Every structure is written in C-alpha cells, then in structure tokens.
Amino acid sequence: MSDTPFGFSNRDDDERKRDEDAARGRAENPSASNPFGFAIGGSGVGGFDPAQLGQMLTSIGQMLSGMGGVGGPGMPSGPVNYDVAKRLARQQLGASVNPISQGQAKAVADASHLAELWLDAATTLPAGATRTVAWTGNDWIEETLPTWKRLCDPVAQQISSMWTASMPEEAKEYAAPMLGMLGQMGGLAFGSQLGQALGQLAKEVLTSTDIGLPLGPSGTAALLPTAISEFSAGLERPESEILVFLAAREAAHQRLFAHVPWLRQQVLGTVEEYSRGIKMDFSSLEAAAQNIDPAALADPARLEEILAQGSFEPQTTPEQKAALERLETLLALIEGWVEVVVTEAIGDRLPGAEALSETLRRRRATGGPAEQTFATLVGLELRPRKLREAAALWRRLTTDARMEQRDGVWAHPDLLPDSTDLDSPAGFIDRVMGGGATAFDDPLAQLAETEARERAEREQGRKQAGEGSDSPKDQS
Incomplete structure (x- = not known):
C-alpha cells in the first residue's frame, strides 16, 4: 500500500510547477483550454462548431445505447450506476454461489445463541x-448496498463535476445534452469500479x-x-470453534451499535464528512482529453484509455485530516x-x-480487501491504527475499574x-477511577454537570464584561 495517509500520491510539491506548465501550454497551444476537442473558429458561438458537437453527441449516444442498455430509457439517475455495480459484483462471485443449507443456518443460529x-x-x-x-x-451485496450508496x-459527485470543471461558460449551453451523457458515463465508470x-x-x-462499519441493516447479525x-x-482450529468466536x-x-444510539451515525x-471534503485534481484527465477527435469517443476502448489516464487524486485539507483521525480513533475504540469483551466472555x-484474536488483528492491520476498497472508492484507508492501544485501555478499565464504568x-x-x-x-483511567468514578457511573449526569458549569462560567464572563463597560460611567 501507499505510504501516504490516504493511499494516494502527494502532489503538493509539484502543484505550482504543474500550474505553470499548464499556463505555458495554453499560451503555446490555444486548444489546451478546449478539453473536449471542439473546433476553434467555427460558426458556433464562442468559436464552437455545433456541427462537430452534433457528431460527438451522436457518437456518444450510440456508444451508451450499446452498453447493455445503459443510457437508454430508465437509465438510473445519480452519480453512480448502482445497477451496474450490483451486476458486476454478482458476476465476480460467479454462478456457483450455493444457497445457505439448513445445516449452515442451524450452525450459525446455535453459535450465535x-x-x-457468554456475552x-x-x-x-x-x-x-x-x-x-x-x-x-450475494446476500451481503444486496443487504449492504444501501450503506455503500x-x-x-x-466522492462520485465530485468526480461527476469533472465534465464541466474546465469547460468555457459559452460552451455549456450547446453541450448540455452531451454533459448529460457524460454524466451517465461517469456513473457507469464509478459503478463498474464499485462493482468489482x-x-x-x-x-x-x-x-x-x-x-x-455497520454496513448491514440495523439489528441484523x-x-x-x-x-x-x-x-x-x-x-489449526475446528471450524465450529471459529464460528462461535466470530459469532461472538x-x-x-x-450490542454496541444498538445500545449506543449515536455511534452508527457518528461512524x-x-x-x-471526509468524502465530501475531497478536492479532485483532474488536470491529468484534462491533458489527456486535449485535441481528441470526437469520433474517438465512439470507441469504448479509446474512451477507457482516456479515463484511465485521468485517474483522480485528492487534495486533502486540514479538516479532512482531522476527520480521518477521529474516524481512526473511533474504529480503534470499537x-x-x-x-476485550469477547475475550472476557469466551475465557x-x-x-x-487468543490466536484467533491475533489473526484478525493482523488481518485488519496489514490491509485486506476492506482497506483497498476504501482507498479506491472513498479515498481513505479504513485502518484502526491504534487498535492495540485501544484494547489495552479497555482492558485496564475492565481490570482496574468496573464493567459498568467501562461501558x-x-x-x-x-x-x-x-x-x-x-x-x-x-x-484517562485516573479520571474514570478517581474523582470522576461516580460520574462515569452516571455519565449523562456528568455531561449535564459539565454543561451547567460551562453555562455558569459564560454567565459570569458576561457579568464581568458588563461591569467593565459600566466602570467609565461610574468614574465620570
């Protein structure tokens, strides 16, 4: 995996040079500001040739209508074509997916009971x-897709904006039909990536x-x-033992997501929050699209090559870094x-x-399919980096305090x-065990007490400010 925190390369050092090169390129080549390859100097408004635009629209429409019905009537709206995603995901599994047998269903029910x-x-x-x-x-795909949406x-909304980001304003009116088609193409591309x-x-x-993450329906284990x-x-363990461990x-x-009502929404x-803050750099896509013959867009292989050259890179912000740190900490705490609870329950x-716990911990830490999926689709690595530290904290609370205080x-x-x-x-443990021990027995009471104290401090501050403003009058 990449050493960068989000799984993408950092282009901050090259950004100024890239902008300078782009500006110089546009000066030397006027078509550089024409990323969709429209003819300059034609009869259309602003130098855009409507005839050439019509040819492009025809080519793109023919291509979309040939993609298994994509682009025709009933085309799903939105930034991602989830019908394509679901179809490709099922194709990845193949036709050999066996239904759940009665024996498997009973084994899962018994292990969970x-x-x-024990818990x-x-x-x-x-x-x-x-x-x-x-x-x-297939059930997992179907049941978790609403959360993936x-x-x-x-992120997909950010990607879909690339079709208009560098287009001159006077061209957008003429290109409106084409932009709709390109939006469908963007949804198709993202849906394909998501499905795989x-x-x-x-x-x-x-x-x-x-x-x-709580990907499935609420209340469903x-x-x-x-x-x-x-x-x-x-x-080297019996499968029945592993099944009980995973069921626990x-x-x-x-239990955590059901009885901590704010947790699911927080995660x-x-x-x-992180995804909405991503700022895309589409300069590579713009460079690849310069001077393209509109007829080339009718060739799916050529179009795929163009899109591959235009892979996006996020420009992270301090707000995103803070959101990432909060997410990593929250995942580690969960x-x-x-x-800790499962270890104590199983005894x-x-x-x-113990060996199974270590296996799963390493599976998460080394970056499996989950990390790769998020690094590709959402722009971040889903990795609880301080899992061992979080487990040690909960373990100490369990040992040194009480279970009620820990939970x-x-x-x-x-x-x-x-x-x-x-x-x-x-x-932190001292606050729970020491003077704050009774407060953690009733954490909502502690929160109310904190809010009351803060309100009193604000009121005192306003009074002092008021007295300070009246003092000159008193002196006069």
Missing part, C-alpha cells in the same frame, strides 16, 4: 440483534461488521458460512472494546481464542478517550 449467553456476563449492554442470519456473498455518493471492489469483498468478509469455511481452512464478535458489535457520518471456553464511557461521544488518551491512557 451460545455467544450471546451477557461480559458487558452491561444487552443483546442488540433482533435476528441472526446466514448470508451468501451513502458512503460512495459524495464489492465483488471481491463479498468473497472475503466473514460477518456484517467484519470491516468495522449476519455471518457468511462459505467465507468462514475458507477462512478456517488455513487455521458479531454479537458484540451489534458513517465521519466517513461522509474494535478494541469488542476484542477458557475456546482454547484458540458507561459509551454514553456520550464527549466521554470517549481521544487519540492522545490512547497513547497515554493513565490520565
């Missing part, structure tokens, strides 16, 4: 799943929360028996809490639990440890 019984003694949070199901890879649309990524991911995910069987084949992890995630909202019941930290986002607390947890 046992895991829930009852390890956390104050009650069971969160209203149903437990066994999914195929929420996560991918912000989800198809690969559907082969490898083990549960609905395997990548740390899901395990994928076929993927779990393939995962178990490389380990899934159930612990469900997904932080990803959305995964660390799940690890010595599963001899291989009470989740009552409000303001009570959670931050990144610096993970690096040096002693102060």
Whole structure:
C-alpha cells in the first residue's frame, strides 16, 4: 500500500510547477483550454462548431445505447450506476454461489445463541440483534448496498463535476445534452469500479461488521458460512470453534451499535464528512482529453484509455485530516472494546481464542480487501491504527475499574478517550477511577454537570464584561 495517509500520491510539491506548465501550454497551444476537442473558429458561438458537437453527441449516444442498455430509457439517475455495480459484483462471485443449507443456518443460529449467553456476563449492554442470519456473498451485496450508496455518493459527485470543471461558460449551453451523457458515463465508470471492489469483498468478509462499519441493516447479525469455511481452512482450529468466536464478535458489535444510539451515525457520518471534503485534481484527465477527435469517443476502448489516464487524486485539507483521525480513533475504540469483551466472555471456553484474536488483528492491520476498497472508492484507508492501544485501555478499565464504568464511557461521544488518551491512557483511567468514578457511573449526569458549569462560567464572563463597560460611567 501507499505510504501516504490516504493511499494516494502527494502532489503538493509539484502543484505550482504543474500550474505553470499548464499556463505555458495554453499560451503555446490555444486548444489546451478546449478539453473536449471542439473546433476553434467555427460558426458556433464562442468559436464552437455545433456541427462537430452534433457528431460527438451522436457518437456518444450510440456508444451508451450499446452498453447493455445503459443510457437508454430508465437509465438510473445519480452519480453512480448502482445497477451496474450490483451486476458486476454478482458476476465476480460467479454462478456457483450455493444457497445457505439448513445445516449452515442451524450452525450459525446455535453459535450465535451460545455467544450471546457468554456475552451477557461480559458487558452491561444487552443483546442488540433482533435476528441472526446466514448470508451468501450475494446476500451481503444486496443487504449492504444501501450503506455503500451513502458512503460512495459524495466522492462520485465530485468526480461527476469533472465534465464541466474546465469547460468555457459559452460552451455549456450547446453541450448540455452531451454533459448529460457524460454524466451517465461517469456513473457507469464509478459503478463498474464499485462493482468489482464489492465483488471481491463479498468473497472475503466473514460477518456484517467484519470491516468495522455497520454496513448491514440495523439489528441484523449476519455471518457468511462459505467465507468462514475458507477462512478456517488455513487455521489449526475446528471450524465450529471459529464460528462461535466470530459469532461472538458479531454479537458484540451489534450490542454496541444498538445500545449506543449515536455511534452508527457518528461512524458513517465521519466517513461522509471526509468524502465530501475531497478536492479532485483532474488536470491529468484534462491533458489527456486535449485535441481528441470526437469520433474517438465512439470507441469504448479509446474512451477507457482516456479515463484511465485521468485517474483522480485528492487534495486533502486540514479538516479532512482531522476527520480521518477521529474516524481512526473511533474504529480503534470499537474494535478494541469488542476484542476485550469477547475475550472476557469466551475465557477458557475456546482454547484458540487468543490466536484467533491475533489473526484478525493482523488481518485488519496489514490491509485486506476492506482497506483497498476504501482507498479506491472513498479515498481513505479504513485502518484502526491504534487498535492495540485501544484494547489495552479497555482492558485496564475492565481490570482496574468496573464493567459498568467501562461501558458507561459509551454514553456520550464527549466521554470517549481521544487519540492522545490512547497513547497515554493513565490520565484517562485516573479520571474514570478517581474523582470522576461516580460520574462515569452516571455519565449523562456528568455531561449535564459539565454543561451547567460551562453555562455558569459564560454567565459570569458576561457579568464581568458588563461591569467593565459600566466602570467609565461610574468614574465620570
């Protein structure tokens, strides 16, 4: 993977040089400001030749109508063609996807029931799943696609704007039909990329929360028996033991997301916040599109080559970096809490639990399909970088404080440890165990107390400011 924090190369050092080269190129070659290759000096307004534009529209329309119905009536609206994404993802899985057998469904149900019984003694949070199901890879695609739409649309919106970003204003009126077609092409391209990524991911995910995000429907715990069987084949433990272990992890995630009402929105909202802030650099696409013969757009192979040359690169902002740090910390806290609670629940019941925990921890840390999918589609690496530190903090709270105090930290986002607390947890643990111990028994009371104190301080500040403003009059 890339050493850069978002999986993309950093072009900040070359940005000024690129802008200078672009300006010089436009001066030497007037068509450089004409990224779609329209003729200059024609009879159209602003030098654009409507006849040539008509040829381009005809070529693009023929190409779209030949793409399996894409571009015809009923073409899905929006920045991503999710019909294409779903179709390609299912094709990745192939036609050999076997339905869930009765034996697999019963094994998942039994493992989940046992895991829930063990978890009852390890956390104050009650069971969160209203149903437990066994999914195929196709089920995972179908059930998680609504969440993927929420996560991918912000980035796709940015990409779709590239068709008009560098187009002269006087050309947009003439090009309106073509821009609609190009928008469909952009949705098709992103949908194709998403479909390939989800198809690969559907082969490898083990549960609905395997990548740390609540991708499935609320209240639904899901395990994928076929993927779990393939995962178990490389380990020296019975598959039934691994199934119970994974069921416990899934159930612990469900308890957390169900009974910490703000958590699901906080996680997904932080990803959305990061994605909406991405600033795209389409200079490479613009350079590739200069002086293109409009007839070339009718050739799908040539068009694919152009789009490949125009791969986008995000220009990150301080706000995005802050959002990324919050997301990484939150994911680490979630995964660390799940690890500690599951370990305590299982105890010595599963001899291989510790080795399984380490295997899953390394699977996340080294970057599997989840990280690659997010680095490609959302522009960030989905990696809880401080998972070990977070697990150590929750473990110390469990040992040194009480289970009620540990779980009470989740009552409000303001009570959670931050990144610096993970690096040096002693102060945070002292606040929970020391003078703040009773407050963490009732964290909402602590929050109300903090807000009341802040209001009193603001009121005192206003009074002092008022007295200061009256003092000159008094002196007079």
